[in-house]
Amino acid sequence: MQYFIFQFAIVKEIDENTIARLKTSIPVEVGRQVRRFREKKKLSQTELAERIGKDRQYLYKIETGKVSSSIFTLAVIALALEISLSELLHEVK
Numbered sequence: 001m002q003y004f005i006f007q008f009a010i011v012k013e014i015d016e017n018t019i020a021r022l023k024t025s026i027p028v029e030v031g032r033q034v035r036r037f038r039e040k041k042k043l044s045q046t047e048l049a050e051r052i053g054k055d056r057q058y059l060y061k062i063e064t065g066k067v068s069s070s071i072f073t074l075a076v077i078a079l080a081l082e083i084s085l086s087e088l089l090h091e092v093k
Contacts, residue, residue, distance in 0.1 A: 027069070033091055034062055
């Protein structure tokens, strides 16, 4: 394990296995949150997709964790769901 010192802060280097795990788990967790809030608002995938200017298939890929969305897209989804971005991402670990 390597440590680096940047302006008096010690920063731990993140190993490749952890990065690989996060690349797969975070999109799935974010997708679950999108779906949970969408269903809570009683919106179909098509309705939410229209609100955010994307097609239903893309929203399906977000909800199933098959794609990793930009922070901008997630902010637009949160806005369409009438929640904050932090609320959308609150349960993501």
